[in-house]
Amino acid sequence: MTKLTFERPIIQRINAGLPSKYGMSHKLEPISYIDGVSIKSLLESSGSPLFVISEPTIRKTFKAAHRAFSSRYPKVQFAWSYKTNYLSAVCNIFHQEGAWAEVVSGFEYDKALANGVPGDLIVFNGPDKSRKDLLKAINNGSLIHIDHFDELYEIISLTKETEIRPKVAIRVNMNTGIYPQWDRFGFNYENGEAWDALNRIMASKKLDLLGLHTHIGTYIMTTEAYKIAASKLAELAVRIEKKYGHALQYLDLGGGFASKNTLRGAYYPGTDTTPSFDDYADAITSALMSSEIKPDQLPLLILENGRALIDEAGYLAGTVIANKRLADGRRATIIDAGVNVLFTAFWYDHDIRPVEPVSEQSEDTTIYGPLCMNIDVIRGNVMFPLLKKGDHYVIRRVGAYNNTQWLQFISMRPNVVLLDSQGKAHLIRKSETLETINSQELMPPHLEKFEL
Numbered sequence: 198m199t200k201l202t203f204e205r206p207i208i209q210r211i212n213a214g215l216p217s218k219y220g221m222s223h224k225l226e227p228i229s230y231i232d233g234v235s236i237k238s239l240l241e242s243s244g245s246p247l248f249v250i251s252e253p254t255i256r257k258t259f260k261a262a263h264r265a266f267s268s269r270y271p272k273v274q275f276a277w278s279y280k281t282n283y284l285s286a287v288c289n290i291f292h293q294e295g296a297w298a299e300v301v302s303g304f305e306y307d308k309a310l311a312n313g314v315p316g317d318l319i320v321f322n323g324p325d326k327s328r329k330d331l332l333k334a335i336n337n338g339s340l341i342h343i344d345h346f347d348e349l350y351e352i353i354s355l356t357k358e359t360e361i362r363p364k365v366a367i368r369v370n371m372n373t374g375i376y377p378q379w380d381r382f383g384f385n386y387e388n389g390e391a392w393d394a395l396n397r398i399m400a401s402k403k404l405d406l407l408g409l410h411t412h413i414g415t416y417i418m419t420t421e422a423y424k425i426a427a428s429k430l431a432e433l434a435v436r437i438e439k440k441y442g443h444a445l446q447y448l449d450l451g452g453g454f455a456s457k458n459t460l461r462g463a464y465y466p467g468t469d470t471t472p473s474f475d476d477y478a479d480a481i482t483s484a485l486m487s488s489e490i491k492p493d494q495l496p497l498l499i500l501e502n503g504r505a506l507i508d509e510a511g512y513l514a515g516t517v518i519a520n521k522r523l524a525d526g527r528r529a530t531i532i533d534a535g536v537n538v539l540f541t542a543f544w545y546d547h548d549i550r551p552v553e554p555v556s557e558q559s560e561d562t563t564i565y566g567p568l569c570m571n572i573d574v575i576r577g578n579v580m581f582p583l584l585k586k587g588d589h590y591v592i593r594r595v596g597a598y599n600n601t602q603w604l605q606f607i608s609m610r611p612n613v614v615l616l617d618s619q620g621k622a623h624l625i626r627k628s629e630t631l632e633t634i635n636s637q638e639l640m641p642p643h644l645e646k647f648e649l
Contacts (some may be wrong), residue, residue: 224582225551225559225582228552228593229554232254232616234622239514240514242622243624244628245589246514246515246534246538247514247515247612248513248600248613248626249622250284250286250510250613251511252290252617253618254510255287255291258506258509259275262275262474262502263275263295264474265475266474266478266482269479270478270495274447274497274500275291275296275499275500276297276500277298277501277506279299280305280598281597282511282596282598284600285312286623287615287625297318297499298318300321300323301322303330310337316336317364321341322368324345335355335359335361335363336359338361340364342366342367342410343366343368343398344368345384346397349394349398353404363404364407365406366408366410367383367391367398367409367410368384368410368412369411369429369430370411372387373421373426375414379413379414383411392433395437399437399441399443406445408448408496408497409434410448411430412450412452413426413451414453423450424480425484426450427481431484431485434496438490438494445496446496448496449499449500450498450500450501451501452501452503452504452505453504454474455471455504456508456597457594458548459546459548461544461545463546485498503597504597507596510596512591512595513534513595514552516533516588516589517585517587518532518533519531519586520584528560529562529564531565532565532590535567535575535608536568536572537603537606537607537608538603538608538611539566541602542566542575546579547575549576549592551582551588551589551591552588555584558583559580559582559583560581560583561578561580562576562578562579563579564579567607600626609628612624612626612627612628613626
């Protein structure tokens with residue numbers, strides 16, 4: 198008979214709350230498999246920590262989002278948000294599903310081209326487009342979303358260098374009831390700046406005005422804001438048609454849909470409060486269908502969602518390094534992944550689980566990463582089972598932003614594997630090594646040698 202592991206007795210305060218039909222319980226169910234593949238086996242073969250991305254989950258989520266909108270509106274096109282996760286394998290899954298590319302920098306633009314996306318199927322957003330970037334986008338027939346007047350004047354001046362007419366839209370910021378209002382990007386609707394920009398574009402007679410774009414914020418939990426945004430874009434489109442007889446080809450409602458992660462400080466979990474794709478689709482499409490836009494001139498609806506399409510597909514698995522007691526007696530568990538690779542730990546109370554079945558005993562725990570800095574906190578306070586050194590954990594819903602905002606800091610960035618529909622693991626980004634880091638550095642000759 199195997200000897201049972203000793204578990205230190207603890208005195209734990211009973212917290213008030215709503216019991217389930219089974220009564221009060223703090224048991225955290227383990228997650229041992231992703232798409233039928235053992236997490237432990239993935240860690241053994243690809244190292245710890247390890248990002249795991251589920252291709253079937255990406256495709257399933259995308260299809261659900263597309264169905265929600267295409268069943269309510271006749272012309273719908275998704276554009277994958279590269280800044281959310283620009284690993285090429287991830288991007289190409291979305292492109293295979295029919296998504297265009299949405300980029301916000303020259304780097305992302307070139308990455309989309311390298312992935313095989315035709316230039317005329319790239320939506321180019323962002324406030325920082327160099328003259329070189331703009332000229333490349335014009336010559337490739339890309340959709341350029343103008344962010345400010347300086348960019349507008351730059352594009353007009355570039356028409357002297359190319360015979361190709363730029364395809365443009367303007368980004369519009371507006372009051373949709375969201376606080377704080379995103380007014381850093383684009384032209385404001387309420388103060389007339391957006392209408393002024395549109396008139397300047399039409400008056401130049403050198404640009405092809407194809408659409409309007411707005412991106413009202415991030416992790417938007419109310420669908421009413423999207424209804425307001427769609428209505429205001431539709432109103433601008435109607436004004437353009439009335440004044441110039443010019444019907445716009447598309448309206449781009451951006452992204453910002455919430456995933457099922459739980460924001461730090463939220464009272465209810467994200468799984469209970471996040472609107473569904475159907476909820477978002479109802480708000481946006483009803484506003485467009487009810488607008489004054491003529492039925493035979495309904496524009497293409499473009500959506501640039503990232504977070505809501507990829508978060509669910511991402512996992513971060515790893516190993517417990519140590520346990521200790523803090524000064525106030527609380528338990529602390531140290532894991533091998535820090536905020537340098539899990540940047541979203543600053544935003545979310547991530548769902549972290551044991552991989553192997555463990556004791557039902559749990560305790561109020563702070564979960565730290567391995568970095569030598571005090572802010573390296575993965576969960577500040579969570580009822581967590583008593584994992585030991587060498588035990589494994591997995592964190593759910595980490596597909597958005599972590600593989601683009603991660604840092605090489607103190608520890609290096611780990612492997613990323615993709616699980617295909619057959620359960621086969623593909624390495625899609627190699628872990629960094631000292632050679633990776635040093636390959637970008639140059640040593641002045643006078644610093645090459647030293648004596649200690």
